[in-house]
Amino acid sequence: MRHSLRTTLRAGVVALAGAMIAMAAATVPAQAAPTDPGLVDGPDLVVGGTPAAQGEFPWMVRLSMGCGGAMYTQSLVLTAAHCVGATGNNTSITATWGVVDLQSSSRVTRTSNYVYRAPGYNGTGKDWALIRLSSPITQAPLLKIATDTSLHSGEFDVMGWGATASGGGQQRYLLKAKVPFITDTQCQSAGGSYSALVFNEEICAGNWSSGGVDTCQGDSGGPMVKKNASNEWIQVGIVSWGIGCAQPQKPGVYTEVRYFSTDIYNAAVSLGGAPGGVSVTGPGNQSTVVGTAVTLNSTASGGTAPYSWSASGLPAGTSISSSTGQITGTPTTAGSYSVTVTATDSASKTGTASFTWTVNPVGGCAASTNGTDVSIPDNNTTGVYSNIVVSGCTGNASATSTVEVHIVHTYKGDLVVDLVAPDGSVYNLHNRTGSSTDNIDTTYTVNLSGEVKNGTWRLRVRDLASIDTGYLNSWTLTL
Template identity: 65%
Template sequence: MVKWRILVSTAVAALTVAAWGTTAEAAPTAPPGDGVVSPSVVGGSQATQGEFPWMVRLSMGCGGALYSPTLVLTAAHCVSRTGANSSITATLGVVDLQSSSRITRTSNYVYRAPGYNGNGDDWAFIRLSSPVTTLATLPIATSTAYDSGTFTVAGWGANREGGAQQRYLLKANVPFVSDATCNSSSMYGGEVIAAEEICAGYTSGGTDTCQGDSGGPMFRRDASNAWVQVGIVSWGYGCARPNKPGVYTQVSYFSSAIRSAASSLGG
């Protein structure tokens, strides 16, 4: 079974290089645990060009969101440590990863959430070598006001459990699942960290993020009808299984730490 929603096979990473024409780095080893993690969008449809301009594909087999012109917000389990790092390539501005109009940037620094050990605290920043000024950024939720309802997820990950990574960005809508329900014996049996993780998906399964979607945003409209990021793709048992919704880093819980880190990184 797969828990984390990151590509963990260097062979698969190599295949993505051939498919996308981008430079991939080997995915970091998944955190210790029971070995059950996954995220691409299962049960989704193709996004239209420009629909989600802040979506980012990262060369280690993860997603992300453009937080500022120089910072990509992603998952901590997508990176190995905090420090200088020029090995990651970010692809932005396109639905089709092979499009000649795609924007690419290399990284120059990675910031992983302090204290991250594979259990919670699953957020990180990747700083780009030069700013991307032509694309909209995605604001983060700073309160719990939008941590319920129906969310949108998007990514280039697998469109089925064990499936191939996607050339075109897929999107889907998933409903909020309460902490109590998500931690019930029929779902995750207390494995979800209620204070800092948020669940979304259908009891019947069928729609979910999957391997390769890790680090990508979960978002919804705010009171002004603008997009706001409420989650970061983190983990789940398999992809789109019944009673196994996706588990996302709850951005509102970490919003102060995220903003402080961004400021320290010049973003």
């Protein structure tokens, strides 16, 4: 597949390399390199680069799989198709917004709950996707997308936390650069993979004769932008692929956003709201017990109030208020329910939010989550602990108990993660594997049949190497 070039495509970035840097073409995965100077000493080590100022690109998002993205709505991030898996439920992605320094304490994070991948994507063209967040980032400015070719000229701005050289490591600080427009005909003349350039679906940019400035590994999915006549940033492209990074006559290839603007808009509507439409925020995934009364709330924004509410997939014994969107009642039947809440405004525009509701039988033991962020000390053998207290359950845990772990860290090969049972027994979940890839977003299955359910369960995280740092975002125990 021709796109196995800068990530699987270009988990691509602001490779702001100087003309003296020699860059070889390479097929590389979207991950950080074993050494990552940008995460050690900051942006002063970026060769030929320009650090972005805080707030300069306020819609920019970093995604935990090693890609970039931009806020299309307050609940949807526009990124590249090759950065995500298939369309469907997905809670494994963490989006970081609001900072140029990924380790800043003011960063805002959200997990995903759904991914929409461009229909028909097969590695050639159609390289766009939407990631729906578990809750909106209401303070985030949105990035408008191009709907015509009026901005297809001159220079574009690109930005990202990716590598500063082909095969290099990911960066802690957001970098920016300017890349000139290249016509499809000239881009195709580069030969090789460029010969199969998909006109209309792909757009090229870069310094044709000299190279030296480009996107690279780790920037895929990030926006290529330009200001319109009203001084508004408009997204013209999505970082997609390229051969090597910043080489002469090997430009960056970007998804041509205007060609897919209607498809992106319609997909956003199907996911619960597009710009100017109705956006719905649901209560999030639920776990309750048969016979226990519940009250769940949803909210709507955009469109024209008031809203009329409805819901599908509710457990027996519950209902939704058509005027407030509040779900109340007492579930009578155990099971797993896929619930969709719909708000319709006075102009008949609709928005939806979906969530999974697990109703556990009486005497069962529902999943428990600790979502408090805990910083992980660097190069520390003691580590940190996060506790979950289980009570009111009967008997022993299951042989197929699960531990869902979400850790934000720039080098997961440094980490050792253990589950410590109430009696002190230790179950290792992760032991310094994964090398230089970012983050842990994994559900582990553990045989805990020898452990009673009730008691204090602890997740221990240790960072056994220096330089890279991070934090425990959340973990969920299902016994």
